[in-house]
Amino acid sequence: MTDALPKWFDGPVPEASWRALLKWGSLNESKHPNAGLVRLMQRTFGMSEADFAPRNLGLEPAVVDAPSRLPEETLAAFRELLGPENVVTDGLSRLRVAYGKTMLDLLRLRQGIVEHLPDAVLHPRDRHDVEGIVAICGRHGIPLTPFGGGTSVTRGVECVKGGVSLDLRTHMNKVIGFNEVDQTITVEAGMYGPELEQVLNRAPELLGARRAYTCGHFPQSFEFATVGGWVVTRGAGQNSTYYGKIEDLVLAQEMVTPRGVIRTQAHPAAATGPDPDQILMGSEGAFGVLTQVTLRLHRHLPEALRRFSYLFPDFALATAAARECLQSEGGRPSVFRVSDAEETDVVMKLYGVDRPWANALSSLVGLKPGSRCLMLGTTGGTEALSKVARKNLGRICRRFGGRATSGLVTRAWEHGRFRDPYLRDDLQDVGILIDTLECTVTWDTLERVHRGVRAAAKDRPRTICMTHLSHAYPQGANLYFIFIARMDDIGDYLAYQAEILDAILAHGATMSHHHGIGKMTAPWLEAQIGTEQLELFRALKRHFDPANLMNPGGTLALDLPDAERRGWIVSGIQNC
Ligand SMILES: Cc1cc2nc3c(=O)[nH]c(=O)nc-3n(C[C@H](O)[C@H](O)[C@H](O)COP(=O)(O)OP(=O)(O)OC[C@H]3O[C@@H](n4cnc5c(N)ncnc54)[C@H](O)[C@@H]3O)c2cc1C
Numbered sequence: 001m002t003d004a005l006p007k008w009f010d011g012p013v014p015e016a017s018w019r020a021l022l023k024w025g026s027l028n029e030s031k032h033p034n035a036g037l038v039r040l041m042q043r044t045f046g047m048s049e050a051d052f053a054p055r056n057l058g059l060e061p062a063v064v065d066a067p068s069r070l071p072e073e074t075l076a077a078f079r080e081l082l083g084p085e086n087v088v089t090d091g092l093s094r095l096r097v098a099y100g101k102t103m104l105d106l107l108r109l110r111q112g113i114v115e116h117l118p119d120a121v122l123h124p125r126d127r128h129d130v131e132g133i134v135a136i137c138g139r140h141g142i143p144l145t146p147f148g149g150g151t152s153v154t155r156g157v158e159c160v161k162g163g164v165s166l167d168l169r170t171h172m173n174k175v176i177g178f179n180e181v182d183q184t185i186t187v188e189a190g191m192y193g194p195e196l197e198q199v200l201n202r203a204p205e206l207l208g209a210r211r212a213y214t215c216g217h218f219p220q221s222f223e224f225a226t227v228g229g230w231v232v233t234r235g236a237g238q239n240s241t242y243y244g245k246i247e248d249l250v251l252a253q254e255m256v257t258p259r260g261v262i263r264t265q266a267h268p269a270a271a272t273g274p275d276p277d278q279i280l281m282g283s284e285g286a287f288g289v290l291t292q293v294t295l296r297l298h299r300h301l302p303e304a305l306r307r308f309s310y311l312f313p314d315f316a317l318a319t320a321a322a323r324e325c326l327q328s329e330g331g332r333p334s335v336f337r338v339s340d341a342e343e344t345d346v347v348m349k350l351y352g353v354d355r356p357w358a359n360a361l362s363s364l365v366g367l368k369p370g371s372r373c374l375m376l377g378t379t380g381g382t383e384a385l386s387k388v389a390r391k392n393l394g395r396i397c398r399r400f401g402g403r404a405t406s407g408l409v410t411r412a413w414e415h416g417r418f419r420d421p422y423l424r425d426d427l428q429d430v431g432i433l434i435d436t437l438e439c440t441v442t443w444d445t446l447e448r449v450h451r452g453v454r455a456a457a458k459d460r461p462r463t464i465c466m467t468h469l470s471h472a473y474p475q476g477a478n479l480y481f482i483f484i485a486r487m488d489d490i491g492d493y494l495a496y497q498a499e500i501l502d503a504i505l506a507h508g509a510t511m512s513h514h515h516g517i518g519k520m521t522a523p524w525l526e527a528q529i530g531t532e533q534l535e536l537f538r539a540l541k542r543h544f545d546p547a548n549l550m551n552p553g554g555t556l557a558l559d560l561p562d563a564e565r566r567g568w569i570v571s572g573i574q575n576c
Pocket of ligand 1: 100101145146147148149150151152153155156157168189190218219220221224225226227228229230231232233234235236237238284285286288289290291421514515516518551
C-alpha cells in the first residue's frame with residue numbers, strides 16, 4: 001500500500017438514509033483515522049489498499065414497510081391527548097427511535113435489518129401528557145419505552161414488545177427551576193447536555209445568577225444524550241473522579257409510573273429509610289418515565305484547570321500511582337485516565353505524538369513502546385485547590401517512576417474527547433468494528449480482571465484490545481475495554497461479545513460501571529448480583545409496573561426467561 005491515506009467517505013448524508021440512522025452525532029460531521037492509525041490497521045489486519053475502499057455506506061433511503069399495529073381508536077386517544085402532530089406512525093420516524101448506538105444496532109442498520117419497531121412515536125409536552133400516555137397504555141395493555149437521546153449502548157431503547165416510544169427530547173427540555181441559595185437546578189428529563197451546560201455557564205445572563213455554574217457531568221456522548229438518560233442508566237462523566245457519577249449529582253426526581261407519580265425531595269441528605277432516589281436511578285425506563293431532575297451544581301471555574309500527563313514504565317506502576325493519588329487525601333484529579341500499554345501505543349498514534357526519535361528517547365529512560373503506559377488528566381476546583389492537587393499528583397507519579405510528557409498529550413485528548421466516536425463510522429465502512437465494554441473493579445482485583453478480559457479478547461487472532469482506567473475512587477476504578485477487529489458478521493460479533501462478558505463476570509468485576517444493563521447485558525446480571533438482589537429488583541418492578549408495560553423485553557433481567565434473553569436471534573424483520 002502507498003503512503004496515501006484511504007479515501008474516506010466525505011459526502012453529504014441524506015437525511016432519510018440508513019447512514020443517517022447509524023452514524024454517530026451530527027449528520028455531516030466526521031473524523032477520519034490519521035496516518036498512524038491507518039498503518040496500525042494495515043499491519044494488524046493485513047489490509048491492502050483495496051481493503052480500505054469504503055463500502056456498504058448505507059446511503060440508500062431507509063424504507064420501512066411495516067404499518068403500525070395499534071388500533072385506530074387507541075391512536076385517536078393519543079391524538080386527542082397530545083395533539084395530532086405529537087403522534088407519529090410513519091415507518092421512518094418509528095425506525096429513528098427503534099435503535100440506540102449499540103454495535104449490534106449499527107450492524108443491523110448497515111444490513112437493513114429492521115426489528116422491534118415501536119408502533120407509534122409519541123412526543124409528550126409535559127408531565128401531564130406523560131401521565132395521560134401511561135394511563136392509556138395501562139388501559140389497553142400497550143408497552144411503553146422512554147427514548148432520551150438514543151445513545152444507549154446496551155439495547156436500552158429497543159421496543160422488543162412493540163408499543164409506543166416516548167421521545168422526550170422534542171418538548172420536555174426546559175429549565176423548571178433554579179435555586180442559587182441551595183445551588184440547584186431542576187430541568188425536564190429530555191434536555192441535552194450542552195443545553196444544560198450553556199444555561200449554567202451563562203447563569204448570570206440567562207438566570208440572573210450571581211455566578212456561573214457547571215453540572216460537572218460530561219460523558220463522551222454529552223452532546224447527544226439527555227439528562228434523563230444519564231440518570232436512569234447511572235452514567236458517569238469524564239470528570240467524575242472530581243464531580244462524582246450522576247447519582248452523586250442528583251438531588252431529587254419526578255417519575256411517572258403506572259402506580260402513580262413519585263416525587264422525591266431536594267434535601268441534601270436524610271435518614272428516612274431506604275433512599276428512593278437510589279431506587280429510581282438505574283431503573284432504565286422499566287419502572288416509569290423520569291420527567292424532572294433536580295441536580296446539585298458546582299461553581300464554574302475554568303481558569304483553575306491544570307493539565308497533566310505522565311508516562312510510566314508499565315501498567316502495574318501506573319495503576320499503583322493512580323491508587324495512591326486517590327487514597328492520599330491530597331486532592332482529587334478531575335479527568336483521570338490511565339491507559340494500558342496497548343492503548344498507550346494506539347493513542348500516541350492517534351494524537352500524532354508517536355515519533356521515532358521520541359520513542360527512541362523514551363526507551364532510553366525505560367519507557368518502552370509496548371510496555372509504557374500513559375496517565376493523563378486535569379485538576380480543578382479553585383486555583384489553590386487545583387494547584388495543590390496537581391502538585392500532589394506530580395509528586396506521587398514521580399515516586400512510581402512516572403515522567404511528565406508534553407502538554408500536547410492532554411490537549412490532544414481534550415480535542416478528541418467528544419469527536420473520537422466519529423472514527424467508528426469510517427472504520428466500519430471498511431469492515432473494521434470498534435466496540436467497548438466496561439466494568440468496575442476494586443484495586444485489589446484490577447490486575448486479575450485486566451489480564452483475564454484481555455486474554456479472552458486476544459484469544460481471537462488479530463484483535464486489538466485497548467484498556468483504560470477512568471472514573472477512579474479510593475476503593476477501585478472503572479476498567480474500559482475497547483476492541484478493534486475485522487468483523488462484520490452479526491453472529492460472530494455476538495459470540496465474541498458473549499465471551500468477553502463471560503470473562504468480565506468470571507474475573508469478579510461488575511457487568512457495568514456506567515453504561516447500564518439494558519437488554520444486552522441482562523443475561524449476565526443475576527450471576528453477578530445474586531438471585532436475592534434480582535428478586536428485590538423484580539419486587540420493585542411489580543410495585544411500580546404490575547402489568548409489565550414499561551420497557552419490557554429483557555431490560556435489567558426483569559422479565560423473559562434467561563435462555564430467551566441469551567438466545568435472541570437476529571434474523572430479519574421479526575416484530576415490526
Ligand atoms: C460514543 C458513545 C460514548 C458514550 N460515552 C458515555 C460516557 O462517557 N459515560 C456514560 O455514562 N455513558 C456513555 N455512553 C452511553 C450513553 O450515552 C449513556 O447511557 C447515556 O446516559 C444515555 O442517555 P440517552 O439520553 O441517550 O438515553 P437513551 O439511550 O435514549 O436511553 C437509555 C435508557 O434510558 C431509558 N430512558 C431514557 N430517558 C428516560 C426517561 N426520561 N425516563 C425513563 N427512562 C428513560 C431508555 O428507555 C433506555 O432504557 C456513550 C455512548 C456512546 C454511543
